[in-house]
Amino acid sequence: MLDGLRIVLVEDDEIMGGSLLQRLELEGAQVVWFKQMHRALGAIRTPQRTIDAVICDIALPDGNGEELYNTLCQTATPPPFLFITGQGGIEQAVRLIKSGAVDYITKPFDMGAFLKRLSMLVIPAETPDFPPVLGVSSAARQVEKLVARAASSDEPVLVRGGPGLGKDLIARRIHDLSDRCAAPFTAVNLAREEDPDSAIFGAGGAFDLAGDGTVFLNGIGRLDRPVQDRLTEAFETRRAARVIAACGHDLEALIEAGQFSSELFYRVAQVEIMVPPLGARPEDAVWLLEQLFKKLAPQRAAGLEGISPLCLAAARDHDWPGGGREVRARLVRGLARAAGNVLQPSDLFPESLAAPHDQMSLAEARDAAEKTQIIAALDRTGGQIGEAAKLLRIARTTLWEKMQKFGLS
Amino acid sequence: MLDGLRIVLVEDDEIMGGSLLQRLELEGAQVVWFKQMHRALGAIRTPQRTIDAVICDIALPDGNGEELYNTLCQTATPPPFLFITGQGGIEQAVRLIKSGAVDYITKPFDMGAFLKRLSMLVIPAETPDFPPVLGVSSAARQVEKLVARAASSDEPVLVRGGPGLGKDLIARRIHDLSDRCAAPFTAVNLAREEDPDSAIFGAGGAFDLAGDGTVFLNGIGRLDRPVQDRLTEAFETRRAARVIAACGHDLEALIEAGQFSSELFYRVAQVEIMVPPLGARPEDAVWLLEQLFKKLAPQRAAGLEGISPLCLAAARDHDWPGGGREVRARLVRGLARAAGNVLQPSDLFPESLAAPHDQMSLAEARDAAEKTQIIAALDRTGGQIGEAAKLLRIARTTLWEKMQKFGLS
DNA sequence: AGCCCATGTTCGGATTTCCGAACACCATAA
DNA sequence: TTATGGTGTTCGGAAATCCGAACATGGGCT
Numbered sequence: 001m002l003d004g005l006r007i008v009l010v011e012d013d014e015i016m017g018g019s020l021l022q023r024l025e026l027e028g029a030q031v032v033w034f035k036q037m038h039r040a041l042g043a044i045r046t047p048q049r050t051i052d053a054v055i056c057d058i059a060l061p062d063g064n065g066e067e068l069y070n071t072l073c074q075t076a077t078p079p080p081f082l083f084i085t086g087q088g089g090i091e092q093a094v095r096l097i098k099s100g101a102v103d104y105i106t107k108p109f110d111m112g113a114f115l116k117r118l119s120m121l122v123i124p125a126e127t128p129d130f131p132p133v134l135g136v137s138s139a140a141r142q143v144e145k146l147v148a149r150a151a152s153s154d155e156p157v158l159v160r161g162g163p164g165l166g167k168d169l170i171a172r173r174i175h176d177l178s179d180r181c182a183a184p185f186t187a188v189n190l191a192r193e194e195d196p197d198s199a200i201f202g203a204g205g206a207f208d209l210a211g212d213g214t215v216f217l218n219g220i221g222r223l224d225r226p227v228q229d230r231l232t233e234a235f236e237t238r239r240a241a242r243v244i245a246a247c248g249h250d251l252e253a254l255i256e257a258g259q260f261s262s263e264l265f266y267r268v269a270q271v272e273i274m275v276p277p278l279g280a281r282p283e284d285a286v287w288l289l290e291q292l293f294k295k296l297a298p299q300r301a302a303g304l305e306g307i308s309p310l311c312l313a314a315a316r317d318h319d320w321p322g323g324g325r326e327v328r329a330r331l332v333r334g335l336a337r338a339a340g341n342v343l344q345p346s347d348l349f350p351e352s353l354a355a356p357h358d359q360m361s362l363a364e365a366r367d368a369a370e371k372t373q374i375i376a377a378l379d380r381t382g383g384q385i386g387e388a389a390k391l392l393r394i395a396r397t398t399l400w401e402k403m404q405k406f407g408l409s
Numbered sequence: 410m411l412d413g414l415r416i417v418l419v420e421d422d423e424i425m426g427g428s429l430l431q432r433l434e435l436e437g438a439q440v441v442w443f444k445q446m447h448r449a450l451g452a453i454r455t456p457q458r459t460i461d462a463v464i465c466d467i468a469l470p471d472g473n474g475e476e477l478y479n480t481l482c483q484t485a486t487p488p489p490f491l492f493i494t495g496q497g498g499i500e501q502a503v504r505l506i507k508s509g510a511v512d513y514i515t516k517p518f519d520m521g522a523f524l525k526r527l528s529m530l531v532i533p534a535e536t537p538d539f540p541p542v543l544g545v546s547s548a549a550r551q552v553e554k555l556v557a558r559a560a561s562s563d564e565p566v567l568v569r570g571g572p573g574l575g576k577d578l579i580a581r582r583i584h585d586l587s588d589r590c591a592a593p594f595t596a597v598n599l600a601r602e603e604d605p606d607s608a609i610f611g612a613g614g615a616f617d618l619a620g621d622g623t624v625f626l627n628g629i630g631r632l633d634r635p636v637q638d639r640l641t642e643a644f645e646t647r648r649a650a651r652v653i654a655a656c657g658h659d660l661e662a663l664i665e666a667g668q669f670s671s672e673l674f675y676r677v678a679q680v681e682i683m684v685p686p687l688g689a690r691p692e693d694a695v696w697l698l699e700q701l702f703k704k705l706a707p708q709r710a711a712g713l714e715g716i717s718p719l720c721l722a723a724a725r726d727h728d729w730p731g732g733g734r735e736v737r738a739r740l741v742r743g744l745a746r747a748a749g750n751v752l753q754p755s756d757l758f759p760e761s762l763a764a765p766h767d768q769m770s771l772a773e774a775r776d777a778a779e780k781t782q783i784i785a786a787l788d789r790t791g792g793q794i795g796e797a798a799k800l801l802r803i804a805r806t807t808l809w810e811k812m813q814k815f816g817l818s
Numbered sequence: 819a820g821c822c823c824a825t826g827t828t829c830g831g832a833t834t835t836c837c838g839a840a841c842a843c844c845a846t847a848a
Numbered sequence: 849t850t851a852t853g854g855t856g857t858t859c860g861g862a863a864a865t866c867c868g869a870a871c872a873t874g875g876g877c878t
Contacts, residue, residue, distance in 0.1 A: 042816045073719045077748055077755045090502045094513050097506040099717045100751040104503045142746060310792070313817050314784050317777065345788040352785055361802035362782055369778030373771055386854065393770040395837045400856075409856095795824065804867050809826075818826095819878100826873075835864070841857085848851075 002119055003028035006049060010040040010056040010065065011084075016107070020055065023111060037063035044072060044079070050136055050283070051079040053102075053118065058085035058092070066096060073099065077138060080121060084109070134166060135284030139276050143170070146273045151177035156235070156268045158220075159246040161275030164323025167246040168218060170273065174244060175214040183213030191219040197227050201234070212240040220245040220268070221254055225261070232264045243268065278320040278327070285320055286312050288327050293343070301335040307343045314345040371406045374399065378408070411528055412437035415458060417488075419449045419465040419474065425516070429464065432520060446472035453481060453488070460488040462511075462527065467494035467501070475505060482508065491527065493518070509714055543575060544693025548685050552579070555682045560586035565644070565677045567629075568655040570684030573732025576655040577627060579682065583653060584623040592622030600628040606636050610643070621649040629654040629677070630663055634670070641673045652677060687729040687736070694729055695721050697736050702752070710744040716752045723754040780815045783808065787817070 007029045011017035017033055024031045034040035037060045044051060056065040065083055072078040080102040093104040102121050105114065134140040150157050151174045159167045168187065175185045186206040193199045200206050206215045223231070235243070245268045254260035278285050290307065297304050320326050334347035346352065374392065381387035389399040403409055416438045420426035426442055433440045443449035446469045453460060465474040474492055481487040489511040492502075502513040512526060543549040559566050560583045568576045577596065584594045595615040602608045609615050615624045632640070644652070654677045663669035687694050699716065706713050729735050743756035782801065790796035798808040812818055 039813055042814055070719060073717070073754050074723075077753055080749070088499050090497050090499055090513060090515050093499050093502050094506050095718070097503055098715070098751070099719050100749050100753060104499065106499050138748070308792075310784055310787055310817060313815070314781070314788075317781060317784075345784055352781075362779060363802070365778050365782040366775050369774050370771060373774040384854080385856095391770075393772065396855090397838075397857085398836055401836085793824080805825090806827085806868075807866055810866085822877085823875090824873100825875105826871105828870085828872105830869095831867090833864100833866075835862100837862080838860100840859085843854105843856080845854085846852085848849100 002115075005029045005052045007031045008040065008044055008051050008054045008079075009033045010037070010054065010060065010068065011035070012057060012060050016057075019111075023115070027115060036061055037065075037068050041068055041071060044068075045076060049287075050138075053080045053082060053121075054078070055082045055084060055118075058083060058088065066092065069096065069099065069101065082118065082121070134170070134275075135281060136287045137281040137283045139281045140284055143273060143275055146271075147174055148177060150174050150271045150273060153271060154178070154242060155270035156242065157244045157271045157273060158265075158269040159244065159273045159275065160249065160251070161246075162248060162277050162321070162323055164325030164327075165275040165278065166324055167275065168216065170275070171214070171216040171218075171244040171246065175216075175242075178214070178242070180213050180242060184210050185214045185216065186210045187216040187218060189218045190222040196223060197230065200227070201230060207234070207239055207241055210241040213242075215241045215243050217243065217245045219247060221247040221251055221260065223260075225259075228261045228264050232261060232267060235264075235267045278323050279318070282316040285318070285327065286315050288324055289315050289331060292328055292331050296331060296335060300332070301338055303341055304335065304338055304343060305341050308345070311343050311345045311348055314349060318349070367406075370402065371408075374402060374406065374408065411524070414438040414461045416440050417449065417453055417460055417463045417465075418442045419446070419463065419469065419477065420444065420493075421466060421468070421470050425466075428520075432524070433464075436524060445470055446474075446477050450477055450480060453477075454484065462489045462491060463487070464491050464493060464527075467492060467497065475501065478505065478508070478510065543579070543684070544690060545696045546690040546692040548690045549693050552682060552684055555680075556582055557586060559583050559680045559682060562680060563587070563651060564679035565652045565654070566680045566682060567674075567678040568653065568682045568684065569658065569660070570655075571657060571686050571730070571732055573734030573736075574684045574687065575733055576684065577625065579684070580623070580625040580627075580653040580655065584625075584651075587623070587651070589622050589651060593619050594623045594625065595619045596625040596627060598627045599631040605632060606639065609636070610639060616643070616648055616650055619650040622651070624650045624652050626652065626654045628656060630656040630660055630669065632669075634668075637670045637673050641670060641676060644673075644676045687732050688727070691725040694727070694736065695724050697733055698724050698740060701737055701740050705740060705744060709741070710747055712750055713744065713747055713752060714750050717754070720752050720754045720757055723758060727758070776815070779811065783811060783815070783817070 002024065005028075007024055009017060009020055009024070009031055011020065011033070012035045017035070021031050021033050032043065034043060040054075040056075044054060056068065058065040060068075065085070069078065069081055069083075078100075081096075081100075082103045082105065083096060083101055084105045084107060086107040088104065088106045096104055103117060105117075134143055147170055157171075157174060159170050161167055171187070172185060175181060186209045188196070188199050188206045190196050195202075198205055200215075200217070202208070206217070251260060251265065255262050255265060278288075289312070293307055315327075322329070330348050333350075334343055337350070338344070338347045374388070377388040377391045378385070381391065385399060385403075386396050389396040392399060411433065414437070416433055418426060418429060418433070418440055420429065420442070421444045426444065430440050430442050441452065443452060449463075449465075453463060465477065467474040469477075474494070478487065478490055478492075490505075490509075491512040491514065492505060492510055493514045493516055495516040497513065497515045505513055514523060514526075543552055556579055566580075566583060568579050570576055580596070581594060584590060595618045597605070597608050597615045599605050604611075607614055609624075609626070611617070615626070660669060660674065664671050664674060687697075698721070702716055724736075731738070739757050743752055747753070747756045783797070786797040786800045787794070790800065794808060794812070795805050798805040801808060
């Protein structure tokens with residue numbers, strides 16, 4: 001009935017929680033049970049994998065379910081919430097449902113009916129019709145949607161994003177999903193190409209080989225003006241092939257500086273797909289890490305059985321400025337250096353060992369972070385303490401105290 | 410408070426209905442009272458004029474309010490429904506709210522609070538003589554008064570305010586309310602114009618086309634001195650057209666710096682209308698958001714039923730430096746990314762979800778530092794919690810708590 | 819079994835931190 | 849001149865955090 005669904009249960013009552021847990025697992029769901037609000041908060045906010053539903057009691061020892069839901073809404077799009085409660089008020093029910101909660105049920109309730117409602121409500125949300133290539137985060141899903149939409153159109157596409165985010169994969173995927181999928185797909189990496197002009201337009205070049213397929217131009221910002229103009233012209237003469245281009249975030253700056261033709265930009269950016277950086281979607285980072293591990297570990301490090309949870313946590317925290325490429329590089333290096341039977345954080349991030357942060361006590365580390373953050377905030381506001389305090393979300397007086405403590409004034 | 414609102418009251422109890430009727434009419438609403446379901450059904454389905462809200466009892470002699478609502482839903486989109494009931498059930502409340510009712514209140518209730526919620530929830534559909542273009546706040550009303558006064562005079566007007574506050578709408582409105590409304594209204598956006606001089610004075614330019622109508626000069630601060638002088642001169646020679654100008658807040662600075670003619674300033678600022686920033690009048694921000702939602706949601710996001718109260722609260726808090734333009738842009742983006750059936754805060758403010766390295770709150774920065782430090786310590790001790798705690802100079806239990814908080818286990 | 823040791827977990831109180839109110843002070847704008 | 853708005857500073861209570869004690873658990877060792 002609920003096979004494979006990942007459900008979070010938040011319930012402090014042992015009996016109630018136990019029976020729910022049992023029943024849900026019987027139905028095939030993977031359930032994680034929290035008895036306190038703050039624990040559930042952390043787990044839902046940074047989930048190991050996407051959560052399909054949250055079943056949440058209202059009365060909790062360290063808060064209430066409403067609070068939990070509201071807090072989540074501030075920073076993220078929460079998964080579907082079903083509230084169950086013993087002392088429910090109509091007022092509260094109305095408020096929660098209007099805030100987007102999926103259901104609100106009073107105890108005691110009929111378990112069979114409850115499960116039926118649950119399966120009705122939750123299942124349609126999750127239908128992965130094809131294996132995810134970019135990631136599992138909601139942001140990645142968003143991009144996939146855009147990709148699908150781009151595939152069904154026939155306009156030129158501009159894919160934008162930092163390095164190592166799979167812009168080439170996206171282009172390939174658009175081609176494969178489009179009705180040109182039977183025709184050739186040719187890619188040119190402008191950053192590597194010696195002679196871009198001939199690689200694109202020459203005999204045996206991209207357009208030549210593509211026929212009425214798709215031409216993918218990676219790093220379009222590197223083109224010099226003459227080739228840009230030829231490309232613009234190519235659009236006008238209606239080449240047979242469809243064009244997908246990719247570039248980093250700096251194209252506007254290039255246009256501003258007059259190094260990139262704004263006309264070409266508008267031609268090629270009929271559809272624009274922005275790929276958010278990997279650091280902004282930690283779920284994808286760990287997902288990718290696990291995927292690559294599965295693929296690479298058997299050959300390269302036969303002894304390794306898995307990745308330690310700590311290591312995954314560290315990966316979730318890391319910024320990954322190099323995108324997927326960095327994930328792969330670090331993993332390869334880590335696999336070579338791993339000693340035990342699981343991959344440790346120091347394998348993936350050896351530089352953190354040498355860091356001076358090492359044997360600092362927690363309080364010191366915390367203070368150091370506070371200090372730099374405060375300095376940054378004060379810098380941003382030009383020394384305006386009140387404003388800086390607002391930025392840091394603390395009271396003005398508290399900031400003043402801290403400044404005194406750190407000797408800033 | 411409820412001036413001009415058309416409200417349908419469905420209530421069989423004489424006392425209750427009478428007191429509600431009395432009170433609502435006291436507040437300025439036009440109320441029609443039905444005591445039976447089938448009568449109300451007919452009246453709502455084929456209304457004389459648009460109905461702003463329905464206040465509906467559940468228990469009725471010939472049926473119940475839910476039935477009434479559902480019947481209406483099948484044939485049309487009903488006006489906002491507020492249910493009031495004596496023997497309400499949570500089950501029922503949840504069902505009704507999920508199917509789109511605006512509120513569900515149990516008797517007895519506090520009349521004052523009820524009226525407040527009513528006025529908050531219900532937005533006047535159309536007030537034909539006076540559709541508010543700027544907002545509903547007292548500040549916006551103030552501006553409207555100034556607009557009306559400006560329209561009745563014939564002096565040049567200077568409209569001032571940040572971007573996206575509808576300065577163009579104000580100019581248009583002054584024109585439409587003035588006795589030049591039959592003559593042409595021509596607008597020039599000086600920020601976009603290549604050749605301001607000819608766009609204003611040239612053949613086919615604003616003055617030429619306006620005749621004895623109104624000329625609107627947006628972004629007057631961008632004019633260079635020669636054109637300023639020509640404009641000043643135009644005032645002296647008494648052109649036929651009336652001039653309305655608009656600019657940001659920086660005009661005084663320009664005058665100070667000698668880049669703007671103070672004489673022209675005094676000429677054009679005979680009447681000065683200051684539009685306060687949207688961040689200073691939160692009611693208008695949410696009002697505008699709701700207006701735009703009503704207009705845009707049906708086309709762009711058919712599944713969406715409304716805006717979550719949390720989201721409205723977030724909108725009320727936001728600064729809206731981009732004015733109405735920002736409201737619109739954020740809404741459009743949010744509609745595209747919304748997942749559930751209501752718009753969530755993270756849809757409208759995705760940057761709070763993935764702030765690219767920007768300004769973290771102090772607590773976040775501190776937590777991040779703690780987390781990495783803890784991971785490093787645990788890594789060093791090979792996962793030995795007690796040892797790691799000693800390294801970090803905190804109690805074992807404290808470390809355990811933190812590990813829970815950060816989801817490490 | 820019996821013991822040892824580390825962990826998982828709760829609890830109550832000690833301590834620290836945080837906040838808001840309040841007041842004095844000093845610019846600067848009206 | 850008077851408002852106004854930001855800052856420096858103090859203070860008391862509220863809230864969080866931290867800690868140690870305590871107890872159960874469970875795995876490894878003899």
